[in-house]
Amino acid sequence: MNDLALTNARIVLDDCILHGTLIARNGIIRLVEEGSTQAPGAIDCEGDYVVPGLVELHTDNLEKHLMPRAGVLWPSIPAVLTHDAQVVAAGITTVFDALSVGDLEEDSVRVETLKSTYDAILQGQETGALRADHWIHLRCELAYPRLIEALEPLMHHPSVRLISLMDHTPGQRQFRDLAQYRKYYSKSHISWTEDEFADVLKRRTEQQAAYSSKHESIVLSMARGRNIILASHDDTDVQQVGHARRLGVTISEFPTTQEAADAAHAHGLTTVMGAPNVVRGGSHSGNVAALDLARTDRLDMLSSDYVPASLLHGAFMLHTLAGWSMPRAMATVSRNPARALGFEDRGTLKAGLRADVVRMRDVGGLPIVRNVWVNGQRSF
Incomplete structure (x- = not known):
């Protein structure tokens, strides 16, 4: 089972930024919702942005x-x-x-x-x-x-x-x-x-x-x-x-x-x-x-x-x-x-689409890539 759970993230959606959680399984986004999760293995993004790949x-x-x-x-x-x-x-x-x-x-x-x-x-x-x-x-x-x-x-x-x-x-x-x-x-x-x-x-x-x-x-x-x-x-x-x-x-x-x-x-x-x-x-x-x-x-x-x-x-x-x-x-x-x-x-963070996901942090106005998942697989 290929699971991915990101929480405490500023998730950039098509029309807003949601402070919440993204969950993917087997390379597909299953859930994007407001709030945090206690799911085993969930990654605390510490308020970082999560954007589409x-x-x-x-x-x-x-x-x-x-x-x-x-x-x-x-x-x-x-x-x-x-x-x-x-x-x-x-x-x-x-x-x-x-x-x-x-x-x-x-x-x-x-x-x-x-x-x-x-x-x-x-x-x-x-x-x-x-x-x-x-x-x-x-x-x-x-x-x-x-x-x-x-x-x-x-x-x-x-x-x-x-x-x-x-x-x-x-x-x-x-x-x-x-x-x-x-x-x-x-x-x-x-x-x-x-x-x-x-x-x-x-x-x-x-x-x-x-x-x-x-x-x-x-x-x-x-x-x-x-x-x-x-x-x-x-x-x-x-x-x-x-x-x-x-x-x-x-x-x-x-x-x-x-x-x-x-x-x-x-x-x-x-x-x-x-x-x-x-x-x-x-x-x-x-x-x-x-x-x-x-x-x-x-x-x-x-x-x-x-x-x-x-x-x-x-x-x-x-x-x-x-x-x-x-x-x-x-x-x-x-x-x-x-x-x-x-x-x-692909191209947006929405349930049913590929889990191409980037976690990035704003450091003094410069976006720094922290982690990257391609089709749900950690690649960076």
Whole structure:
């Protein structure tokens, strides 16, 4: 019998905070009620918050474990296990590992490690080696010449549940500011003379013209009839958002402007922004601040992106800085992404749902994860 009883907790529900008790059995929440319990083995939470397990829909945190130092490739399975441990310690119980299918830069670690990483995630699932519930998010770089041949072998596993349509061609979307584009790649020790940079821009623009539209149509055809959610990426203006909606996109990832976020809201898209953007107080690429979207009611979900610990921290800051209630703030990292991804069995603390549960403590305005249970099993 797998029993879990948490008492003397501030339990964050959909619409309120309940000072009470949560009881789960065999991985399912059986009871959430006000008051304490004397049940044998009950854990006294000492007034800590108890929140739903976090749902992460776009993290490329795994990449830093695949290449822990420039030029050093780490074996895929140990990298996946380390990533898994890190996300669970951050309170993430459901994670969509974002694997980039293609890259516009030559000799990319993303291209080199794609298949081995994909296989390692599936192996971790099949052997029970992973603590979190892992799913796969395929990030399709539309201007990558060999996108379709790289994507086709990955499409058939049921763990593939989310596809995002990306185009990182410089001069538009995330990199509409060319100075930011050069700055971004300088962090990877890529530098160009003025002539070299002009040549890069020319080649990238030619690639986009040759492949992006064609690949977009093929990817949509491949996704059709499967249980796959579509997301757009780095929308900048009304036209791009409208185009995404016509394609059947339901999630707007990281809109770069207030205009795009307004358009996504008007079209009924669910908008996700980076939690690091919230924690840092702005975008590292010079785009719109997530807190600005929160204050104009244009933010539905957060993603930890490249820092797992930012997810809970970012949600907490929506509560402390944007003035959101704790239930509303926590929904951006639990209920809202769960629903956007088609999950009805998680994302909220309610009888009959999965016992994905996080105990966390507010220490001077910083949320500290104390314990994590995934499907009722203690994982941290």
